[in-house]
Amino acid sequence: MSVAGLEICELSKSFAQGRRQVPVVRDFALSLREGEFVSLIGPSGCGKSTVLSIVAGLAEASAGEVRVLGRRVTRGGPDRGVVFQAPCLLPWLTARENVMLAVERVRPGASRTIQEWHAEQYLAMVGLASAGARRPAELSAGMRQRVALARAFALGSRVLLLDEPFGMLDSITRAELQDLLLELCGREPRTTLMVTHDVDEALLLSDRVAMMSAGPAATIGGIVEVPLSRPRARAALEDPTYAALRAQLLDFVEAQPIPA
Ligand SMILES: Nc1ncnc2c1ncn2[C@@H]1O[C@H](COP(=O)(O)OP(=O)(O)OP(=O)(O)O)[C@@H](O)[C@H]1O
Numbered sequence: 435m436s437v438a439g440l441e442i443c444e445l446s447k448s449f450a451q452g453r454r455q456v457p458v459v460r461d462f463a464l465s466l467r468e469g470e471f472v473s474l475i476g477p478s479g480c481g482k483s484t485v486l487s488i489v490a491g492l493a494e495a496s497a498g499e500v501r502v503l504g505r506r507v508t509r510g511g512p513d514r515g516v517v518f519q520a521p522c523l524l525p526w527l528t529a530r531e532n533v534m535l536a537v538e539r540v541r542p543g544a545s546r547t548i549q550e551w552h553a554e555q556y557l558a559m560v561g562l563a564s565a566g567a568r569r570p571a572e573l574s575a576g577m578r579q580r581v582a583l584a585r586a587f588a589l590g591s592r593v594l595l596l597d598e599p600f601g602m603l604d605s606i607t608r609a610e611l612q613d614l615l616l617e618l619c620g621r622e623p624r625t626t627l628m629v630t631h632d633v634d635e636a637l638l639l640s641d642r643v644a645m646m647s648a649g650p651a652a653t654i655g656g657i658v659e660v661p662l663s664r665p666r667a668r669a670a671l672e673d674p675t676y677a678a679l680r681a682q683l684l685d686f687v688e689a690q691p692i693p694a
């Protein structure tokens with residue numbers, strides 16, 4: 435049997451609240467095949483970002499472990515690229531220089547010209563071929579998130595972790611970036627775990643959608659396979675299978691109690 439791209443094994447996390455330890459996530463288990471795209475949906479505050487930051491190595495689990503291609507990981511590393519809701523670009527660097535940070539890491543021995551060429555390739559891949567010299571403040575929110583995606587792909591990580599990457603964008607820009615991510619993942623498949631509140635976004639992009647129950651002690655409440663063929667485009671949302679899946683996910687979301 436082949437090794438999973440990403441395994442999250444019986445993960446639990448508690449936070450101290452005064453003297454008490456409050457369990458936020460308990461026995462969360464999920465395994466992604468290499469190259470698989472899985473979305474994680476669930477009520478606000480249930481612990482989705484907590485799970486993602488533990489997988490990224492930015493927070494410590496109270497119990498359980500995370501494996502990338504069969505190897506246990508305990509700290510952050512370039513094998514896991516992360517894109518958050520707000521793009522984390524360095525404001526004093528240009529778009530190209532922000533992408534260069536990833537290229538330099540992956541190709542430390544290459545000449546500056548070669549590194550810049552690669553950075554340009556990734557900028558072009560996200561539709562920003564002519565914006566490389568601009569600083570984040572000179573880019574729109576959608577363009578900044580494009581740079582963040584270019585940097586994540588330039589890092590060449592086997593695993594991509596996305597926490598509501600398009601949550602702060604207007605609906606048109608959001609749809610454009612969903613299409614872009616669909617194209618990028620088609621071109622350079624990565625094992626991807628994406629947190630989202632948007633059921634349509636989850637279905638459009640994912641091979642499976644994992645539904646997280648409301649906390650405390652939240653865990654996976656169910657998993658839905660998305661049998662829409664690939665390569666996929668927005669037209670997949672017209673597929674009759676789609677409406678049934680959408681209803682199933684919405685039923686789950688609506689059945690969850692509102693967190694205290
Ligand atoms: N560092 C922390 N210290 C204490 N409690 C925390 C910490 N981080 C998160 N929590 C608590 O853990 C719970 C889950 O938070 P988390 O941010 O993971 O939820 P989420 O599912 O990502 O929510 P949203 O959908 O609103 O982004 C919340 O009750 C939150 O208050």
Ligand SMILES: [Mg+2]
Nearest residue numbers: 482483484597
């Ligand atoms: Mg969150």
